[in-house]
Amino acid sequence: MENNKLNTTLENLYKRQSFGIKLGLGVEQRLLERIGNPQNSFAIIHIAGTNGKGSTAAMIESALRNVEIKTGLYTSPHLIKFNERIRCSGIQISDEELCSLIEDLEKEDEETATFFEFTTALAFKFFEQKGVQIAIVETGLGGRLDATNVVSPILSIITNISLDHSEYLGNTISEVAFEKAGIIKHKTPVVLAKMPYEAANKIKEIAKEKDAAVISTEENVSISIGKHTISTIKLSVETENTTYGQILLPFGADCQIDNLASVLTAIEYVFNSLDIELPVKKIKEGIEKTQWPGRFQLIDDKAKIILDGAHNEDAAKQLVKTLNGLRSEKGIIYIVGMCKDKDNYNFLKQLKDSAKTILLVELNNPRSATKESLENICISLNIKSDKTTLEEVIDKAKKIADDCNIICITGSLFLAQEFLER
Numbered sequence: 001m002e003n004n005k006l007n008t009t010l011e012n013l014y015k016r017q018s019f020g021i022k023l024g025l026g027v028e029q030r031l032l033e034r035i036g037n038p039q040n041s042f043a044i045i046h047i048a049g050t051n052g053k054g055s056t057a058a059m060i061e062s063a064l065r066n067v068e069i070k071t072g073l074y075t076s077p078h079l080i081k082f083n084e085r086i087r088c089s090g091i092q093i094s095d096e097e098l099c100s101l102i103e104d105l106e107k108e109d110e111e112t113a114t115f116f117e118f119t120t121a122l123a124f125k126f127f128e129q130k131g132v133q134i135a136i137v138e139t140g141l142g143g144r145l146d147a148t149n150v151v152s153p154i155l156s157i158i159t160n161i162s163l164d165h166s167e168y169l170g171n172t173i174s175e176v177a178f179e180k181a182g183i184i185k186h187k188t189p190v191v192l193a194k195m196p197y198e199a200a201n202k203i204k205e206i207a208k209e210k211d212a213a214v215i216s217t218e219e220n221v222s223i224s225i226g227k228h229t230i231s232t233i234k235l236s237v238e239t240e241n242t243t244y245g246q247i248l249l250p251f252g253a254d255c256q257i258d259n260l261a262s263v264l265t266a267i268e269y270v271f272n273s274l275d276i277e278l279p280v281k282k283i284k285e286g287i288e289k290t291q292w293p294g295r296f297q298l299i300d301d302k303a304k305i306i307l308d309g310a311h312n313e314d315a316a317k318q319l320v321k322t323l324n325g326l327r328s329e330k331g332i333i334y335i336v337g338m339c340k341d342k343d344n345y346n347f348l349k350q351l352k353d354s355a356k357t358i359l360l361v362e363l364n365n366p367r368s369a370t371k372e373s374l375e376n377i378c379i380s381l382n383i384k385s386d387k388t389t390l391e392e393v394i395d396k397a398k399k400i401a402d403d404c405n406i407i408c409i410t411g412s413l414f415l416a417q418e419f420l421e422r
Helices: 003-019 026-034 053-066 095-108 115-130 173-183 197-209 255-273 280-288 313-326 344-354 371-380 393-400 413-421
Strands: 043-048 071-074 086-088 134-138 155-158 190-192 214-216 221-228 233-239 243-249 297-300 305-307 332-336 355-360 385-387 406-410
Touching: 003 095, 003 115, 026 095, 026 115, 043 053, 043 173, 053 071, 053 134, 053 255, 053 280, 071 115, 086 115, 095 115, 115 134, 155 173, 155 255, 173 197, 190 197, 190 255, 197 214, 221 255, 233 255, 243 255, 243 280, 255 280, 255 313, 297 413, 305 413, 313 344, 313 406, 332 344, 332 393, 344 355, 344 371, 355 371, 355 393, 371 385, 393 406, 406 413
Parallel strands: 043 134, 043 155, 071 134, 155 190, 190 214, 305 406, 332 355, 332 406, 355 385
Antiparallel strands: 071 086, 221 233, 233 243, 297 305
């Protein structure tokens, strides 16, 4: 396909971002009605949560695909290319298919849908056209009023909950949990990941109101940790119903252990509901094949450079926990760039005790926090830091590092995107 046509089509799509974030379901519902409600043509596993929902979705999709179920995967944001957001059987939507669908959908968009509303409808139409059997759908923001919440899933999953996007979702864990729990549907089970007590309580309360069974991963899954490297964790896993033996988790981050518990709980529910024997070996193989870039990704083994898209306080806490289990006493060299609308203070505060130094950069994005604003926070926290550029930062980090140091690039998925593009 001609690059000019693709670029023009995508430019028009991205212009919809200027409409901002409009929480609500009306526009999405009416747009989907005009294109034949494609979301009703396949089964859906719907996932909400603050952290971990993308990794959870990716592992479920990889496992189901490995048992020859035709899968759809809808996630956001993308790292390199828009097409990453929409996949069928592990393959990204092609440029040709994307352009054709955008053109068709624009003819039906009578209410000027936002970027995310339009993209969600586009994904559902693509899945219908491809004959997807099960789609794994990740919410964009929150849950209750998120554009994806027009679906009638066979199962909902709520991953770990913490404070993020407070301007939309609330200033307490309970308020955020209320918004996330909005994806729970009447008499539709919900998988509940390990999370703060007040969040779990709020979700259970809403599930009870909707007569939805709650399946707790903490009660259902038992995991013992074996050898832990930067890029993998060897685990011994069993659930109430199944013994999996050893699973080599293809991620080095501790938080993925809790995500795995959600994955196995969800998959077991799907097979039990279909009254099909669980293909344990194939499920394990599928999980071990999962690829999910930008999440505790080892991008340079020799220099021990890790890329992680953590961008809120809880994610930073989980990141540091993992790094502390891998690092030397000499500390970690962090490369940090963040969006100005995030809680930069509490994010950087989590890095303080493990940091040898923090190298501060600006994102190539209008939402970027300035290096000066991040430096002021580091000064207030008594963290050693230095300002630099994206072009020079890796060389600078390597000069500071010795054989024992880990270099960790973090603070934003936009930053992860820029490094992967390089």
